[in-house]
Amino acid sequence: MCRLFAVTSDTPLSPMKALEALDAMREGHDGSGVGLFMRDLGGPFAAIKGAPILSGIFTDAGLKKLDTLMMDIGFMTKYRMGIQLPETPPAGTPPRDIYLIRAYDYPRTWENLAEEEKHRRLLKVRLQLREMGEAEGDMIVFSFWPDVIMIKEIGDPLTVGRYMDLDRHGITARIIMAQGRQNTNYAINLYACHPFFLEGFATMTNGENTAFIPVKEFLESRGFDGYIGFQSDSEVFVHILHYISTFLDLPLDAYKHIITPLPDEALNSHADASVLRILKQSCRRLIIDGPNCIIGNLPDGTLFMAQDSKKLRPGIVGGKPGVWAFSSEVCGLDTVIPDRDKSKDFQPMHLDMAMVGPDRKEVKVCRQTDRLSRQA
Known part of the structure; x- marks a missing residue:
């Protein structure tokens, strides 16, 4: 498995904070690679957004x-x-x-x-x-x-961060996503290293998408230049997010309904049954198979976590107004936000999507049993 950590903060943070959180979870990754995504930059980049x-x-x-x-x-x-x-x-x-x-x-x-x-x-x-x-x-x-910087490299995350001396260079950001990789391939291709980014959208995943081929083929058939690469079966998660947001103009909570639609029997009693049946049918080739824990970021700064229907990968959300973190393990939260109210930590289950908006006031949770935030 890999380990994931993401933080959204009113005060720009050094990426070393995220790498320290990954280091606390080092038993969950083998140190074969690291990826960093940084947005809403501070330091010298703050004046040139x-x-x-x-x-x-x-x-x-x-x-x-x-x-x-x-x-x-x-x-x-x-x-x-x-x-x-x-x-x-x-x-x-x-x-x-x-x-x-x-x-x-x-x-x-x-x-x-x-x-x-x-x-x-x-x-x-x-x-x-x-x-x-x-x-x-x-x-x-x-x-x-x-307003985006990405760094990816082979090696232990914290060691790579120290080697690059990231603290000294003044790179800071209000949104940071970091993945500590476990190498599941014979050779490491840095294009296969999470997080993945496309036109303002970013995702990273801990898991395995065994439905990769039909999803890949559907995306390739859309005729959009950015749906390429596919060195990782998880790269399609950012493509799906981009597709439903950009081409279908759907709200974020629809993302969960498309990648893990409700069973037909659960749809029968849903308030948005007619819309959700159409989405399930028309986007059926975007349904994923897992297990997967997904952390993503939208162009407006919203950070979210979602599980697939199997819920076999760990994930937890916690923090306080002004700074929130999404982590594979609670020790990652403890490393970066030790003074939070831990009783309010939340672990999304298979129907949940947890999100923190750009105001960073609170964690909002939507369930697939709820009504869509905006009609599709």
């Missing part, structure tokens, strides 16, 4: 290719953060030339474009860079989006 930030791993040759392409498109560097590394990486972590975190000014030709069109073009640039780097492995691009 609208600037797209490119994050990834580059060789010196890959950086030259990047610079050539970005100049051709018209992107000019607005801010760059250099991560100076010791000469010798930790055991199991490969040597890298450059961990890139760079903010850009939009090309002048994009100035009058609508935000939606800008975002569509950012996706195309990211996919182009990813494709350019696949042959030689000289560019690994995790994200290219405003």
Whole structure:
């Protein structure tokens, strides 16, 4: 199994806080990899919220290719953060030339474009860079989006964080998602490392989606450029979230109904039975199989946790107004928010979705037996 930890805080936090929480849960992951997603950034990025930030791993040759392409498109560097590394990486972590975190000014030709069109073009640039780097492995691009930074690496999470000296570089964020990986493949592909991100949506999962192939085939048939990759069976969770939100314009609580629909006998007595039957039928190829615990983040900052119908992966939510955390184990919560009221910790069960909105006032729980928050 893997271990997950996510935190949403009014005060920007260092990503090392999340890595310390993963370290408290180290018996649940083997230290083979780590992934970090950070949003609503503090530090030097706080003043440039609208600037797209490119994050990834580059060789010196890959950086030259990047610079050539970005100049051709018209992107000019607005801010760059250099991560100076010791000469010798930790055991199991490969040597890298450059961990890139760079903010850009939009090309002048994009100035009058609508935000939606800008975002569509950012996706195309990211996919182009990813494709350019696949042959030689000289560019690994995790994200290219405003107010978002992603870091992924092979090795023990806390050791990697210390190796990169993340505390010293001033990277902080109000929303952090972190996964400590257990390697279930023969070789580690960093594109298979959680969290996954697509156009403002992010998810990470502890589990196994054995319904991966029909979900993958359905998504590929939608004709959307961003539904690619699939190096991990869990990557489809962010694609499904993006699809139901962007293309179907459904509320977040509908996500749970689509990936784990209620049995027909339970639908008969549901207040939204007619709508839910349509969703179950039309999106039947998006039904997952588990076990899976999913933590996700929406463009508006909402953080959520959901279980599949098997509920065989641990997950707990706790905190206090202003700071809340979602964790695979309670020791992760204890590490980051030790002064919370522990009697109010909540463990989502198979019908539940727990969420904390951008105001960070409280944990809200919706159950699949409740009415949809907005009619589909």
